[in-house]
Amino acid sequence: xxxxxxxxxxxxxxxxxxxxxxxxxxxxxxxxxxxxxxxxxxxxxxxxxxxxxxxxxxxxxxxxxxxxxxxxxxxxxxxxxxxxxxxxxxxxxxxxxxxxxxxxxxxxxxxxxxxxxxxxxxxxxxxxxxxxxxxxxxxxxxxxxxxxxxxxxxxxxxxxxxxxxxxxxxxxxxxxxxxxxxxxxxxxxxxxxxxxxxxxxxxxxxxxxxxxxxxxxxxxxxxxxxxxxxxxxxxxxxxxxxxxxxxxxxxxxxxxxxxxxxxxxxxxxxxxxxxxxxxxxxxxxxxxxxxxxxxxxxxxxxxxxxxxxxxxxxxxxxxxxx
Numbered sequence: 522x523x524x525x526x527x528x529x530x531x532x533x534x535x536x537x538x539x540x541x542x543x544x545x546x547x548x549x550x551x552x553x554x555x556x557x558x559x560x561x562x563x564x565x566x567x568x569x570x571x572x573x574x575x576x577x578x579x580x581x582x583x584x585x586x587x588x589x590x591x592x593x594x595x596x597x598x599x600x601x602x603x604x605x606x607x608x609x610x611x612x613x614x615x616x617x618x619x620x621x622x623x624x625x626x627x628x629x630x631x632x633x634x635x636x637x638x639x640x641x642x643x644x645x646x647x648x649x650x651x652x653x654x655x656x657x658x659x660x661x662x663x664x665x666x667x668x669x670x671x672x673x674x675x676x677x678x679x680x681x682x683x684x685x686x687x688x689x690x691x692x693x694x695x696x697x698x699x700x701x702x703x704x705x706x707x708x709x710x711x712x713x714x715x716x717x718x719x720x721x722x723x724x725x726x727x728x729x730x731x732x733x734x735x736x737x738x739x740x741x742x743x744x745x746x747x748x749x750x751x752x753x754x755x756x757x758x759x760x761x762x763x764x765x766x767x768x769x770x771x772x773x774x775x776x777x778x779x780x781x782x783x784x785x786x787x788x789x790x791x792x793x794x795x796x797x798x799x800x801x802x803x804x805x806x807x808x809x810x811x812x813x814x815x816x817x818x819x820x821x822x823x824x825x826x827x828x829x830x831x832x833x834x835x836x837x838x839x840x841x842x843x
Contacts, residue, residue, distance in 0.1 A: 550661035576600040611689040611729030622653035623708030656734040718747035730757040759820035
């Protein structure tokens with residue numbers, strides 16, 4: 522696989538056979554991350570560290586340890602050297618496990634997305650990746666990447682009506698526990714997105730990063746307010762919005778009954794006649810989320826389960842690096 526482009530390599534190793542048969546989330550996370558080049562975390566806070574930032578005038582009470590004596594000898598000015606503080610970034614992954622995240626439902630007759638089929642050959646499994654499974658893979662890859670760089674990673678999600686919280690920690694034992702919790706998650710019921718984001722912002726004891734992984738089909742106003750509050754507390758907030766080809770293209774036709782996965786509400790309609798209106802409303806919803814995120818200084822990336830997780834994450838991390 523040496524010399525292959527990262528996107529090609531990722532597509533090949535993440536076959537349905539690996540994801541569905543092996544069931545090894547740590548291996549899947551490693552394969553997603555393998556070959557990715559991402560910039561390191563640099564603290565926004567200035568203090569004592571290893572990277573010189575700038576000089577500032579010496580003021581009484583400053584430690585003489587950071588006085589630039591060579592500059593004093595040349596210019597007869599008292600200047601203190603400032604460094605960028607080296608800090609461990611706390612990353613908290615907030616994962617939506619509501620029933621809508623179970624779409625599309627895995628089925629043996631349904632086609633796998635292109636990224637999962639590549640390299641599969643004849644007689645493939647036809648494995649379908651639900652939004653939750655895709656979100657689990659993203660969360661696992663981000664956790665693997667962060668912990669491999671010495672960062673602390675935590676998890677906040679819901680199992681039924683009860684929150685599950687793993688405080689941010691570093692180290693391989695913690696990574697294995699986090700991956701085990703991710704592997705046990707199933708889509709069910711609803712989840713409280715505004716409460717989840719408020720809780721995530723308060724659980725990080727110092728400024729850190731909150732990554733919310735969801736389809737965000739929730740109360741828009743409450744969600745946006747909670748995301749804004751988290752950002753105003755100084756956290757770096759990111760939204761990874763999960764979609765699927767079926768909802769974006771809405772390829773259905775004829776009389777069909779649709780059921781809300783979380784409320785059980787049913788709607789009988791002619792899918793073909795409603796298709797244009799449905800697609801327009803979905804596009805408008807995505808545009809509103811993106812605009813609100815940009816307004817509030819929040820990262821927003823929309824990901825389709827038809828896109829290989831590796832290139833998707835690489836695109837996100839490179840965008841952040843720029």
